Amino acid sequence: MGYQIAIDGPAGAGKSTIAKLVAKRKGFIYVDTGAMYRGLAIHFLNKGISPEDTEGIKKACEDAEITIGYEDGQQQIYLNGENVTGRLREETVGNMASQSSGIAEVRKKLLDLQRELARKENVVMDGRDIGTSVLPDANVKIFLTASVDTRARRRYNELLEKGEACDYEKIAEDIKERDRRDMTREQSPLRQAEDAYLVDSSDMTIDEVVDKIESVCQK
Numbered sequence: 001m002g003y004q005i006a007i008d009g010p011a012g013a014g015k016s017t018i019a020k021l022v023a024k025r026k027g028f029i030y031v032d033t034g035a036m037y038r039g040l041a042i043h044f045l046n047k048g049i050s051p052e053d054t055e056g057i058k059k060a061c062e063d064a065e066i067t068i069g070y071e072d073g074q075q076q077i078y079l080n081g082e083n084v085t086g087r088l089r090e091e092t093v094g095n096m097a098s099q100s101s102g103i104a105e106v107r108k109k110l111l112d113l114q115r116e117l118a119r120k121e122n123v124v125m126d127g128r129d130i131g132t133s134v135l136p137d138a139n140v141k142i143f144l145t146a147s148v149d150t151r152a153r154r155r156y157n158e159l160l161e162k163g164e165a166c167d168y169e170k171i172a173e174d175i176k177e178r179d180r181r182d183m184t185r186e187q188s189p190l191r192q193a194e195d196a197y198l199v200d201s202s203d204m205t206i207d208e209v210v211d212k213i214e215s216v217c218q219k
């Protein structure tokens, strides 16, 4: 069994940025489980299924295979053998992933893959239910959060830098809606595990957060 660091938290809390840096410092592999949900979402979209079509999504799970690999240390997602990493961040994909990840069949499809990776390697794994459900015995569990305002501001600045039009109020509303969906769903809702260490990054720099997590690992 490898050493397992589980990082959960709401959308936009900076989990992937932080998890990648922690993995680099410790020489562990980084596993982005949200990307796996996004990979499956591409399968549903390719089949023309709508996010509300729960039965269609369940059925489509039967012929989807998600695998992961690493290129230059970057996680790649393969859907039925095809590398779909370039499409993962599309808005429609995020939306489909947010809806379809509430379905038990979808979660079941990815659970074994996530556990298998953590069994073979030392991992930093991020998601919504890693500490509560995927790796309940993880060596270190972190619940990384930040205020809605902070998360919306970060996203707004990111989009501005890319030169994309954006509306702060709309971003904040989207974040609240994603939180609501992630926290109130029946299957593996987002919540802090009892033995998770809470890190609120609202007033912290990236380096401070990484240092904090490293210090928790040494306890």
Ligand code: DC
Pocket (backbone or CB within 6 Å): 011, 033, 034, 035, 037, 038, 094, 097, 098, 099, 101, 102, 126, 127, 128, 129, 130, 182
């Ligand atoms: O972190 P992200 O935005 O890339 O995740 C995409 C979607 O997948 C998000 O709506 C929540 C869901 N997800 C989940 O339900 N469980 C996980 N362990 C990771 C992500």
